[in-house]
Amino acid sequence: MAKTNAEKTIDKIVKAAEQRMRAGGFHGFSFREIAADVGIKSASVHHHFPTKEDLAVAAVRAYVEREIAVLGDPNDPKRKPSQLVASYIDLFRSALRDDHAMCLCGLLASEAATLPPRVTAEVQKFFERNLEWTTAVLKRANPDMRAKDVRAKALMMTATLEGALLGSQCQSKLDLFDNVARELKASLSL
Amino acid sequence: MAKTNAEKTIDKIVKAAEQRMRAGGFHGFSFREIAADVGIKSASVHHHFPTKEDLAVAAVRAYVEREIAVLGDPNDPKRKPSQLVASYIDLFRSALRDDHAMCLCGLLASEAATLPPRVTAEVQKFFERNLEWTTAVLKRANPDMRAKDVRAKALMMTATLEGALLGSQCQSKLDLFDNVARELKASLSL
DNA sequence: TTTTGTCTATCAACCGATAGATAGATGTTG
DNA sequence: CAACATCTATCTATCGGTTGATAGACAAAA
Numbered sequence: 545m546a547k548t549n550a551e552k553t554i555d556k557i558v559k560a561a562e563q564r565m566r567a568g569g570f571h572g573f574s575f576r577e578i579a580a581d582v583g584i585k586s587a588s589v590h591h592h593f594p595t596k597e598d599l600a601v602a603a604v605r606a607y608v609e610r611e612i613a614v615l616g617d618p619n620d621p622k623r624k625p626s627q628l629v630a631s632y633i634d635l636f637r638s639a640l641r642d643d644h645a646m647c648l649c650g651l652l653a654s655e656a657a658t659l660p661p662r663v664t665a666e667v668q669k670f671f672e673r674n675l676e677w678t679t680a681v682l683k684r685a686n687p688d689m690r691a692k693d694v695r696a697k698a699l700m701m702t703a704t705l706e707g708a709l710l711g712s713q714c715q716s717k718l719d720l721f722d723n724v725a726r727e728l729k730a731s732l733s734l
Numbered sequence: 735m736a737k738t739n740a741e742k743t744i745d746k747i748v749k750a751a752e753q754r755m756r757a758g759g760f761h762g763f764s765f766r767e768i769a770a771d772v773g774i775k776s777a778s779v780h781h782h783f784p785t786k787e788d789l790a791v792a793a794v795r796a797y798v799e800r801e802i803a804v805l806g807d808p809n810d811p812k813r814k815p816s817q818l819v820a821s822y823i824d825l826f827r828s829a830l831r832d833d834h835a836m837c838l839c840g841l842l843a844s845e846a847a848t849l850p851p852r853v854t855a856e857v858q859k860f861f862e863r864n865l866e867w868t869t870a871v872l873k874r875a876n877p878d879m880r881a882k883d884v885r886a887k888a889l890m891m892t893a894t895l896e897g898a899l900l901g902s903q904c905q906s907k908l909d910l911f912d913n914v915a916r917e918l919k920a921s922l923s924l
Numbered sequence: 925t926t927t928t929g930t931c932t933a934t935c936a937a938c939c940g941a942t943a944g945a946t947a948g949a950t951g952t953t954g
Numbered sequence: 955c956a957a958c959a960t961c962t963a964t965c966t967a968t969c970g971g972t973t974g975a976t977a978g979a980c981a982a983a984a
Binding site: 705 | 757758759760761762834835836840841842843844845846847848854857858861885886887889890892893894895896897898900901903904905910913914916917918921
């Protein structure tokens with residue numbers, strides 16, 4: 545089923561909002577900038593997303609859905625846990641290498657205190673979904689480990705990657721990220 | 735030597751700017767908000783800090799100097815490396831517990847792409863100074879390790895703590911941070 | 925004909941920044 | 955010491971520009 549013109553416009557708006565937010569956060573972009581990116585007027589953006597909160601929520605949802613889809617099933621027997629971890633790391637790495645940008649939800653999480661409530665809620669979902677996925681993978685890799693310890697390892701994995709993204713993009717050095725990723729892999733003993 | 739009234743005002747402005755930025759980033763605060771926090775008018779803030787960039791630079795500098803001063807000498811023979819690491823972790827933890835806020839430089843690093851150049855430069859210095867300190871500590875703890883590996887471990891330590899701050903403050907759960915911190919300590923084998 | 929997506933035009937509020945007045949502190953000179 | 959001059963920190967008032975958001979016209983599509 546082909547997309548209607550309206551759906552194409554909406555996709556373009558959401559994509560532009562994601563990119564702008566990944567560069568400057570929720571307070572760092574405007575409807576007029578988004579409109580210019582897409583090639584329409586700001587009133588037309590408001591027609592699809594009445595408020596800035598609506599637009600940000602849509603952008604975060606799309607981002608999270610895309611991420612979860614790329615990661616796939618953590619219990620897929622055709623993929624080894626070590627491969628899944630590697631693909632998880634590579635997902636974060638690609639944000640830096642391909643988009644030269646932060647993880648959208650990492651950036652928004654840091655602004656959480658000043659975000660509209662529904663945006664904060666969507667960002668929280670990102671971390672919950674990540675924790676489910678990473679916990680499932682690490683549970684497969686460490687079947688004998690206590691659930692609490694698996695969870696702690698899973699938390700650390702995401703935290704380390706988000707933090708590595710922070711530091712690396714500030715200094716725009718991909719090798720910083722790679723050093724951290726290598727060390728992380730080692731500490732997970734996979 | 736006592737502080738003049740002007741110095742007191744400047745301190746209040748810088749402190750307010752730090753707090754506002756730690757909540758909403760560079761694009762998330764205004765001169766009028768700062769002025770209201772301090773109890774003066776926005777024109778008076780401009781008198782001390784002509785541009786927003788100037789104010790942000792001053793806030794970051796003060797933040798970094800304070801952090802380095804709290805950490806102290808990484809080679810102080812009276813403090814064991816494990817104690818120094820514990821105090822480093824606690825520094826990040828206190829941001830969450832006492833201020834209910836992000837690390838200023840962690841937040842600004844994520845906005846780096848849209849920051850005025852001198853602000854980005856100060857934030858980079860934060861990470862450089864942190865890397866010097868953590869490398870010195872971990873070198874003491876692992877005298878036989880190759881310098882490159884020590885550096886990687888040091889990078890991971892800061893990255894993990896910044897990332898833990900991100901996730902924890904978004905969900906406003908201190909125990910998330912503590913779980914990550916415990917796991918980090920374990921992986922450093924101290 | 926109704927619905928939909930876009931437009932133009934506009935709003936009040938807020939933004940960073942500047943100009944100029946004023947009062948008080950500080951310093952200089954007779 | 956007294957008188958004058960300068961400097962400093964604040965104020966009020968305002969600038970041009972931007973912000974998120976709304977109203978209403980219009981054309982195309984269903």
